Amino acid sequence: MSTAQAQVQTKWWGGGKSPFNLEYGKVMMWYFLMSDAFTFGAFLISYGTIRFSQNYWPDPNKVFNAFPLMGHANLPLAFVSLMTFILIVSSVTMVLAVHAGHNMDKKGVVKWMAWTIVGGIAFLACQAWEWTHLITGEHAVLIDGKIQEIGTTVSRNPWGSEILGLEHGEHHVTKTGPVAFGGYFFGITGFHGFHVFSGVIINIIMLLMATNDVFERKGHYLMIEKAGLYWHFVDLVWVFVFLCFYLI
Amino acid sequence: MEHQENIFPEVTFQPAHVDNAVFTKKVIRTTVILSVITLIELALGFVIYFMHKNAEYNHALVLFIKGVITILSLAKAFYIVSIFMHLGDEIRNMIMTIVVPLLLFTWFIAAFLIDGNSWRSLRNTEGHSKTYVEPVQEVQPEAKKPGSVE
Incomplete structure (x- = not known):
């Protein structure tokens, strides 16, 4: 039966069948992801609103310019591009795991799920480094008439505008930047990182179920597909976090 | 290789079976598209970076480049959802x-960014x-220099 024929002849709303031609679990995963998209959307739009309301906002190219083991080199966008590619690659390995599941290929599922988990953990490690770097990297800022060295936290922001003619050692002294910057950055990348973390946990559970032949006994690997939907969604959200925090 | 069977009675038909060659081609093509778009976005990001070095840069041009980057990101989102998440293969009602609910975002984004802009204007005029x-x-x-004051 060809797909086109089936669609013409089927009374989708006649009862006894899924009008969306999908099993319950997958439909519900889609609706969960849609609601999650609105949650992330609300966070990002709130960030946009605050940013639009300010006359000054830190330049991401000047804030995110470090790379592990590269010392003080000025490398804007480099590290976050690496993180983006790690997520794209782990999305691809997830597609391959789902495809192996379609073919009832247990070995393939195990192999590609393992690579997907490695990608997820690599991404989380990158994020941990980036957060540590931002929180502990201190910069000279003029606060209440005194020069202080502060890092970026949810309550302090050293990325303000330059105070001309004031130097501290060999470095520029700045005003404090908008406080909301740290809160939004750590809040939104943290919420995304939490999704990646839970995705890794879900993928590990799927891997263990696959190695224990749970899906072989069930006769299908549709659980992998649902975990895959979640994992791709995490990649999808990163596209927009990457856009809003690092590119524009 | 055997293919998994349809074990859900509510599912009327399985998507047409794709053979491995077609599948591999599709995945490679999508991966290349996503990577190339990301590289273009990075290049545009660097263009903005170098434009910012000049204190009197062209604001309209920077805004235009940011718009282009946003549209490219939407293209990436389309490929991830349509190909990787297979939404493009589902039936029209499901899509x-x-x-359709995601269209709410057009209002959502416009309303709140306009609100933010109005807030800035109130700030700069001390409430008109x-x-x-x-x-x-x-x-x-x-x-x-990162971590410069250590």
Whole structure:
């Protein structure tokens, strides 16, 4: 039966069948992801609103310019591009795991799920480094008439505008930047990182179920597909976090 | 290789079986598209970076480049959802129940960004009590050496 024929002849709303031609679990995963998209959307739009309301906002190219083991080199966008590619690659390995599941290929599922988990953990490690770097990297800022060295936290922001003619050692002294910057950055990348973390946990559970032949006994690997939907969604959200925090 | 069977009675038909060659081609093509778009976005990001080095850069052009980057990101989102998440292979009714509610985002984004802009205008005019003067653009110093004060 060809797909086109089936669609013409089927009374989708006649009862006894899924009008969306999908099993319950997958439909519900889609609706969960849609609601999650609105949650992330609300966070990002709130960030946009605050940013639009300010006359000054830190330049991401000047804030995110470090790379592990590269010392003080000025490398804007480099590290976050690496993180983006790690997520794209782990999305691809997830597609391959789902495809192996379609073919009832247990070995393939195990192999590609393992690579997907490695990608997820690599991404989380990158994020941990980036957060540590931002929180502990201190910069000279003029606060209440005194020069202080502060890092970026949810309550302090050293990325303000330059105070001309004031130097501290060999470095520029700045005003404090908008406080909301740290809160939004750590809040939104943290919420995304939490999704990646839970995705890794879900993928590990799927891997263990696959190695224990749970899906072989069930006769299908549709659980992998649902975990895959979640994992791709995490990649999808990163596209927009990457856009809003690092590119524009 | 055997193919998994349809074990859900509510599912009327399985998507047409794709053979491995077609599948591999599709995945490679999508991966290349996503990577190339990301590289273009990065290149545009660097264009903005170098434009910012000049204190009197062209604001309209920077805004235009940011718009292009946003559209490229939407293209990436389309490929991830349509190909990787297979939404493009589902039946039309299913696609519509996901895509139509997401249209709310057009209002959502427009309304809140306009609100943010109005807030900035109120800030700069002290609640419309004085005439609006474009504030002096404050300059962030060149990227400081990371962790410089250690």
